[in-house]
Amino acid sequence: MNRITRLFGIKYPIIQGGMIWCSGWELASSVSNAGGLGLIGAGSMYPEILREHIIKCKAATNNPFGVNLPLLYSDIDKHINIIIEEGIKIVFTSAGNPAKFTPLLKENGIKVVHVTSNLKFAKKSEEVGVDAVVSEGFEAGGHNGKEELTTMCLIPLVKNEISIPLISAGGIGSGSAMLAAMILGADGVQIGSRFAASKESSAHINFKNKIVEAKDNSTMLSLKKLTAVRLMKNSFYDKIVEAQNRGASVEELRELLGRARAKRGMFEGDMKEGELEIGQVSATINAVMPVKDIIDEIMLEFNKEKQKLLNLNF
């Protein structure tokens, strides 16, 4: 047991990242049933769809689970009302200012965790009363920060400046990476890509197979003039690079991105023109596995690596 397992009432300090088009009720409940903390990713859900996933998740697990909520949506108030009405007890907020909704959520008995990729917002999150912080490194998939801080550098920096529990995200898909993150100062880890490629992920099978095939040079942080996002390389990515190299404006890039690109890729399976958000760690993911097997494998490796350390004597 540690601060993170106690905070959420879970067995292992493993949180499944809330990911658009991947983390519906099936993934979240499977992670919670396997001893981690599952999160329904509200980012790709209309309010009533979110309610449906919450109801199904409650039916599928008796263990704690939560909702990941990006704070930038126009109908965010509706999402928040549903979260409160449905009695959700854990909310991870991201992509916005933690000061805005933390007090309301806390008043409703909800544990709040804010996801950020720099030191400033980690400190701000603690100031406004969140229960824990997720610090997300440059290697993570999806939207990411301007500072480009890697997990190796970010975690010790944040650990040194906050006293609430710290969760490390970015680059973690194995027991050895989990152990490394905890040595750097994290109390738990958030895992995205590995679960995006799990059997219970709602991503399209084409996308899961693409993750399994990924190599060391398959992803890149892109669209930095809009909001930086780590993408898998494909035809769409090539068009972004071409535009960026000639100094394309924000407006041009926004038009190139268009609407619903992520859905097209990750949910509908268009591997050429879709937006495929995934982490660097995809290079180490070699099979689509059931969630329970993933978590068991990670914990087995975590404990094995810990024992091996005893032989490191200098």
Next chain:
Amino acid sequence: MNRITRLFGIKYPIIQGGMIWCSGWELASSVSNAGGLGLIGAGSMYPEILREHIIKCKAATNNPFGVNLPLLYSDIDKHINIIIEEGIKIVFTSAGNPAKFTPLLKENGIKVVHVTSNLKFAKKSEEVGVDAVVSEGFEAGGHNGKEELTTMCLIPLVKNEISIPLISAGGIGSGSAMLAAMILGADGVQIGSRFAASKESSAHINFKNKIVEAKDNSTMLSLKKLTAVRLMKNSFYDKIVEAQNRGASVEELRELLGRARAKRGMFEGDMKEGELEIGQVSATINAVMPVKDIIDEIMLEFNKEKQKLLNLNF
């Protein structure tokens, strides 16, 4: 003892990165005297200057030390002849193809290590017979790779594909980061920024102070159209960003960079217009310390963190 300490005949698996304008004989000999492996950075030295540093380093330490040699210089043959003539036993090559000089160096009884930032060249290095590989993550200072792989992702990938000893570079300046890198699969670590800011570094005091003042957002990987290099932000950096944003050509960027920018910044102390190569880990460096104190502190923390792990039970 492990594969790296045995390979070099050193006490701790800590290698000081060869850095232009920072790592002359004084830094290299101090690291070797303190139980690590010091490297003279030949990158900023004319051939006869390199000879002078080797002679002084021999006089200053009885412990093993080596030379770091970027393979892209026009008078590289002169450097190599001096290394052989002076009886150097350890060479770290970087910035080029390891196939070209490894056989010659090995024939002369020299242990060869190649520095690379991707999987392909790590495997290639093993194929051509090097004794160990340095895998350098995106967070590292100075020149870096196109793949932008972070230490957290790069080390497990390389570990899985090579069987010779592996040294982790990028993001390491503390005992906990060293332990984390070794859990990820490294047999040893290469530390740059922390030693660049040491008392014995030949960098200008202005640069050392700038490293100590660095925050989480002080560095950025830049000049990707030329050779990607992690720089500390200053007036020169701002000009690069402005040029890059408008899609400046390779020629324009080369002209903007000009000649001797790194010397102007790191050695002569021009913090505004000089090129300041440093890693993200600079944000965690808080004092200019003697090399011996740095290494003692790192090893103390390494062993303390190892003990703390034993209490992590899940």
